Amino acid sequence: MTEITLVQAVNRALFDAMRADPDVLLLGEDIGVNGGVFRATEGLIKEFGPERVVDTPLSETGIVGAAIGMALYGLKPVAEIQFLDFIYPAFDQIVSELAKFRYRSGGQYPCHVVIRSPYGGGIKGGLYHSQSAEAYFAHTAGLKVVIPSNPADAKGLLTSAIFDPDPVIFLEPKRIYRAVTGEVPDGDHRVPLGSASIVRPGSDVSVFAYGAMIPPVVEAAKAVQAEGLSAEVIDLRSLVPLDEAAILKSVEKTGRAVIVHEAPRFVGFGAEVAALLAEKALYSLKSPVRRVTGYDTPFPYALENLYLPNAERIAHAIRASAREG
Amino acid sequence: MSQAVELPKPGSPPSDAGGIPPEDLPKVYRAMLLARLMDERCLSLQRQGRIGFYVPLQGQEGAQVACAWALDPSDWLFPAYRELAVALVRGLPLVSLFDQFIGNAGDVLKGRQMPNHYGAREYRFVTASSPVGTQIIHAVGAAMAAQRKKERIVTVTFFGDGTTSSNDFHSGLNFAGVFQAPTIFFCQNNQWAISMPRERQTRSKTLAMKASAYGIEGVVVDGEDVHAVYRAVRDARRKAIAGGGPTLIEAQVYRLGPHSTSDDPKRYRTDAELAEWKARDSVGRVRQELLTSGGLTEESEAKLLESLRAEIAMALKEAEGTAPIDPSTLFDDVFERPTPRLDEERAEFSKFLTEGVLKP
Structure with missing residues (x-):
């Protein structure tokens, strides 16, 4: 066990995977000599050389397209998109090619690719360094979408993603890259994709969140605890595959649900969770499902602290959920 | 019509040494004829409603x-x-192509794609998609992987004049140049991207000259001259294998038919242009060369045509006799193993089929 930050855990997962399997290689912008703009790949070029830590031209469609070609040929590329906000030039490659190669070829051509990208707000990044685009990818059949919220999960989920035979969009909450340190198991530590975790057990209200929203959700749960309200905090960790059983089990116990994400509300991932509850847990619900999310505006710069869900807004929703019905 | 190079006149003498070996030429002609006859058959099958769509060559x-x-x-x-x-030269069996066009139980793609999007791992012929140009950068990525694995192969990607305007023409050539990937970019400039002529894609004098901006070699060849094409590709391959990097080859050809069975070229181009290119057609040129050299006679050609038609008919019969695709395969290959959500959808779908809510 070592006490490290989330971004260090990402680095550790990459290091261990590259050491374990010579077919694993990295490609992206400024990931080699510079070690990545967030230092996620720091030191890797020194250890593994420029053939396995490939600094590419400034082209997201090129990075993802080349990664697909490498995977078709039998490598296990891990592509970095410097900020999730810059992934859109690669959208065609991700949606038309990466997601569909296995299916459209009748299983002949799997695409063993991971795309890592820092996502989310809270770093004064404005419109183009703050977005949470997970719903686009979760909506596309053939992609797995994974988001860690702490160092141990970052290592465990990324290791699973790298050795998963399917394409994985791995979104890293950059706001908490260095916010906290945590114990991370050494060696081949894997967290299975598709399993949620109970961050904080509770009995009155279930709160579902992921990534950078977990810390304010836990803060809110602690705040309402003082008022006698017991909130159960579930970290979804993997949006696709989704651990539906864990969601349903929690709501069958509490009868109340709050969903938190920083992406805009309209057709956000919370809508899928709310629909799941409406379809499969309606009779367990004692009050309406609530969502605490970013607003349906582009991501703001000066007002980001008011845009992003915080512990106060989340606690407000938990109280309202508990009060009604 | 844009004409960047002086094309040989019809009936001009065959290209100089280094072209297709004389002993191979009858086989080359056979493959060309098979493709043309297959193409004609597929166009007629589409008109008869026996296949849904077709893209002629x-x-x-x-x-x-x-x-x-x-x-x-x-x-x-x-x-x-x-x-x-x-695909035919690579050895993809005719019946496998018909299976794909029909989307039956024999289709290795499991009925998932429109006709013409076939692919077979066995033949290192990667399954195509419809968005244009996306495959170009895949070829470069695969070539980079081959470099890394120290395997002496090249990757070859095929596209048309219209695709030189796409994102991944740029990303592919750019990456290939930077990483000196052993990739051949084989552009068949057939002069038309559906209804848009070549000069509406770019003001560049040739498509091949775009290569120089990426620091790679670009070559223009008369695509109706099999020897010139063979030589250009062979040279590009030798260079790539020797570590000399990628090449963009612009083969100037003409799409004699429509873009697909969904358009009528009479709406956008002239009969005169068509006639001019028909006179240069590679099939006629190779035929003339073989007749002159004695590699082909009127009689042997008649027999060849008959046997190729029979081969096509037999493959079609087999494919049309193959069972339809099993509906339960709908949920396969989204991922290596289905997610719980996919399992649930499959169960509901099967129940609908059993109960007759859905009818295959």
């Missing part, structure tokens, strides 16, 4: 066969959807 047989002829079976090909003759 007539006019491009020579460029495709000659290109494929210059490659090694170990090379990886990244086609677009008009590469029938390449």
Whole structure:
């Protein structure tokens, strides 16, 4: 066990995977000599050389397209998109090619690719360094979408993603890259994709969140605890595959649900969770499902602290959920 | 019509030494004829409603066969959807193509794609998609992987004049130049991207000259001259294998038919232009060369045509006799193993089929 930050855990997962399997290689912008703009790949070029830590031209469609070609040929590329906000030039490659190669070829051509990208707000990044685009990818059949919220999960989920035979969009909450340190198991530590975790057990209200929203959700749960309200905090960790059983089990116990994400509300991932509850847990619900999310505006710069869900807004929703019905 | 190079006049003497070996030429002609006859058959099958859609290749047989002829079976090909003759030279069986066009239980793609999007791992012929140009950068990525694995192969990607305007033409050539990837970019400039002529794609004098901006070699060849194409591809392959990097080859050809069974070229181009290119058609040129050299006679050609037609008819009969695709395969291959959500959907779907809510 070592006490490290989330971004260090990402680095550790990459290091261990590259050491374990010579077919694993990295490609992206400024990931080699510079070690990545967030230092996620720091030191890797020194250890593994420029053939396995490939600094590419400034082209997201090129990075993802080349990664697909490498995977078709039998490598296990891990592509970095410097900020999730810059992934859109690669959208065609991700949606038309990466997601569909296995299916459209009748299983002949799997695409063993991971795309890592820092996502989310809270770093004064404005419109183009703050977005949470997970719903686009979760909506596309053939992609797995994974988001860690702490160092141990970052290592465990990324290791699973790298050795998963399917394409994985791995979104890293950059706001908490260095916010906290945590114990991370050494060696081949894997967290299975598709399993949620109970961050904080509770009995009155279930709160579902992921990534950078977990810390304010836990803060809110602690705040309402003082008022006698017991909130159960579930970290979804993997949006696709989704651990539906864990969601349903929690709501069958509490009868109340709050969903938190920083992406805009309209057709956000919370809508899928709310629909799941409406379809499969309606009779367990004692009050309406609530969502605490970013607003349906582009991501703001000066007002980001008011845009992003915080512990106060989340606690407000938990109280309202508990009060009604 | 844009004419960047002086094309040989019809009936001009065959290209100089270094073209297709004389002993191979009858086989090359056979492959070209097979592609043309197959193409004609598929157009008629589409009109009869026996296949849903078709993308013809007539006019491009020579460029495709000659290109494929210059490659090694170990090379990886990244086609677009008009590469029938390449597929035939690589050895994809006729019946497998018909299976794909019909989308039956024999289709290795499991009925998932429109006609013409076939692909077979066995032949290193990667399954195509419909968005244009996306395969170009895949070919470069695969070539980079081959470099890393120290495997002496090239990757070849096929596309048309219109695709030189796409994102991944740029990303592919740029990456290939930077990483000196062993990739051949085989552009069949067939002069038309559906209804848009070549000069509406770019003001560049040739498409091949775009290569120089990426620091790679660009070559223009008469795509109706099988020897010229063969030589260009063979040279590009030798160079790439020796570590000399990628090449962009612009083979100037003409799409004699429509873009697909969904358009009528009479709306956008002239009969005179068509006639001019028909006179240069590679099929006629190779035929003339063989008749002159004695490699073909009127009688042997008649027999050849008859046997090729029989081969096509037999394959079609087999494919049309194959069972339809099993509906339960709908949920396979989204992922290696289905998610719980997919399992649930499959169960509901099966129940609908059993109860007759859905009818295959």
